[in-house]
Amino acid sequence: MKRQKPSTLKSPRENTGPVPARDREVSKADEINALLTRPIAILPIKVGDPIRPFALGLWNEIRCLLKPEISVSTLRKATGAYIHSRSYQIAVARQDSSRHDINGVPIDLVSDADRLDAQQRYESLRVRDGKAKSGAHSLLPAPPSKTEMIRAALLERRRSPGKAV
Template sequence: MDQKAEATKSPRARSGPVLAREREVAKTEAINALLTRPIAILPAKVGDPVRPFALGLWNDIRPLLKPDVSVSALRKAMATYVHSRSYQIAVARVGSLRHNIKGEPVEPVLEADRLDALKKYEGFQTRDGSSNAKSTSPVQLTKTEAIRIALLRRKEKPR
């Protein structure tokens, strides 16, 4: 397969890293505009990988806030990014690693976090009107994971 065709494939269809699109880059530029210096974990250009944040990364980012910017503005910008479809796919991928502020991998994503991200991703598909969320899932589920998700859905439905 040539590189052009590979680059146009949906990030959900591949098992490699999730690559940033224009909308993710715009969100990261908004975050970096609020900081005294850009942070390396965020994708700087289209095609850079979207990497899951290390737990507690907020404590490293918060001190970089420009003095004239409110903390709530930074929280909103960060929330917009971490609740995006691409970020959730990156977290949901099997074997995903969390990264520190420098963009270096520090720990694997916990299974519970991965399943939660997968559930959020499926919620995006439901809102988009997709009728078959399971067939376009960004990750291949094991039988145990599929059963776990089915049981979680059962608990959520009112009786």
């Protein structure tokens, strides 16, 4: 029998409410907390705890809690693995999502621009992992690659009148 994922992880826009943490996110949260002088409440402790989007600038508060023998780059990598996860991106992309302080208290709504960015990241993760179904409608068009953006800029420069290339 094929195991199905919870419906809360199917799409950032299909559901509202908190995104429950899975084993992966709890493991990543534990890795972050192991690097700090004290655990931070914004991170999930057990499976099913909500994944909460970080407040803007929260990195500076987290960095202050870094154990002296641990490098900042180690903390940055561990934090990056958590915030670039699929579940975190879904949590940010939800219509009713709020940003939270280090204690897990909601302080501000996620901006529309950040919500859109999270939706695009989620879609690119699905495509990268081969989860996107061929012929299925995506929430958003895939963002252009860096190569495509450079090519478009060069073509635009050639088309601009009065500029020699």
